Amino acid sequence: VQLQASGGGLVQAGGSLRLSCAASGGTFSNYGMGWFRQAPGKEREFVAAISWTGSSRGHADSVNGRFTISRDNAENTVYLQMNSLNVEDAAVYYCAASRWGGVHTTSETYDYWGQGTQVTVSS
Numbered sequence: 001v002q003l004q005a006s007g008g009g010l011v012q013a014g015g016s017l018r019l020s021c022a023a024s025g026g027t028f029s030n031y032g033m034g035w036f037r038q039a040p041g042k043e044r045e046f047v048a049a050i051s052w053t054g055s056s057r058g059h060a061d062s063v064n065g066r067f068t069i070s071r072d073n074a075e076n077t078v079y080l081q082m083n084s085l086n087v088e089d090a091a092v093y094y095c096a097a098s099r100w101g102g103v104h105t106t107s108e109t110y111d112y113w114g115q116g117t118q119v120t121v122s123s
Contacts, residue, residue, distance in 0.1 A: 001026035001112040005095045008117030011085055015121075019080040021095030021114055028076040029053075032098040034110060035069060035080045037091035037119075044107055047093070048080060052101030060105075063089070085121045092116040 007019040019035070034049035048069035050057040057069050063082075071078040078095060096110035104110065 001028075001031065001097050003095050003097060003112055003114035005093065005114040005117040008093060008119045010120045010122060013086050013121055013123050015085055016081070016083045017085065017119060019082065019093055019095075019117060019119075021078045021080075023076045023078075023097065026097075026112075028097075029073040030099070030101060031112075032101045032104055032109075033069075033071060033078040034096045034098065034104060035078075035093060036096060036107060037089075037093045038116075039091040042091075044094070046105045046107070049103045049105060050078065051103050056103050058103045058105065082119070085119075087121045087123050090119055090121045092118050 002025045005021045035047040038044040048059045050069045054071045066084045068081045094116045095114040097112040098110045
């Protein structure tokens, strides 16, 4: 499975971005999908995950209520809608696919990773 993340960029604090991750080379609807992020000098951290059907999803406490993960299995794409961005959200965001189709918060559960998209938030 190949994953291509896009949608990052520069946004002012309080603004919004929508990240997309397009999958190819596999049966997308079989995979649980997740978003992680890594800021300079920090460990990669879980952001959000969604089950293979989209019926279950989970978000990190730090983004709950501001970010929403969703997926379109017909389009082989997973999304991360990010609202009310703040400077602490600035990072490289990665999408990932897990052969275990549920909601997973640990990076070790994921088998395939995209290349990352940069999100920069100005104050």
